[in-house]
Amino acid sequence: LASRQFKSGNTVVKVNENYVGNGKPVFIAGPCAVESEQQLMVTAEFLASLGVNFLRGGAFKPRTSPYSFQGLGEEGLKILYKAKLATGLSIVSEVVNVEDVEVVAEYCDVLQIGTRNMYNYPLLKKVAKTNKPILLKRGFSATIDEWLLAAEYILSEGNFNVILCERGIRANSKYTRNLLDISAVPIIKELSHLPIIIDPSHAVGVTKYIPPVSKAALAVGSDGLIIEVHPNPEQALSDGQQSLNFEQFKRLYEQFSVEATNK
Ligand code: PEP
Ligand code: MN
Secondary structure (H helix, E strand, O other): OOEOOOOOOOOOEEEOOEEEOOOOOEEEEEOOEOOOHHHHHHHHHHHHHHOOOEEEOEOOOOOOOOOOOOOOOHHHHHHHHHHHHHHOOEEEEEOOOHHHHHHHHHHOOEEEEOHHHOOOHHHHHHHHOOOOOEEEEOOOOOOHHHHHHHHHHHHOOOOOOEEEEEOOEOOOOOOOOOEOOOOHHHHHHHHEOOOEEEOHHHHHOOHHHHHHHHHHHHHOOOOEEEEEEOOOHHHOOOOHHHOEOHHHHHHHHHHHHHHHHOO
């Protein structure tokens, strides 16, 4: 169902008033984790003032260490929803557990499946049944075919609102967190009708490399970018080293949103 043979035209995923995969790249931005109402609200207001349409923020965080900040849970979802009501931004947030699918779907517009859960088939089937748009990240060691089969788990439940997200794969790189597989974009475009976006933040893991890699992502035809932004990255409870501050994000957004609309 995910293949071009099944459907030749591109799938365009509608999220409220916005479209992913219609030729104009989308920007999804926000903190790695929702930390407080104040942190999220200033970020949401800032992004909305720039013209960004999507706010990301994790309420349930799949942290590598059990001792790291795990997210605010349902309280974080309520804060996200409050930000949506205040700004009109569409909310993207990760669901980690099968048991949390309903509550995340209640507050959020797009359900994110993280890299660690790409192979969690019961979770894929459960999120599919909400009929909400799903942002499906590539497993950090998944092949393209395994990734498309993970998407197939969602499509085969009757939910075609799938956005793929390349976020870097495991490699021996001393200088970046992961290795961005930029070729995933043209390959996915050839093999599938689904939209694909790039997450440069988790791919490179270092603030300074995010603008050039974002440029490459758009040049290769990505349907959008998902980028971590924090009002004060040095104080972030997660992924501060790869989060852009407001000024850095504004510079990137203004450059690329103009280039994108001029295409
Ligand atoms: C995230 O987007 O916050 C995240 C945890 O990403 P990934 O699953 O790609 O590591
Ligand atoms: Mn993160």
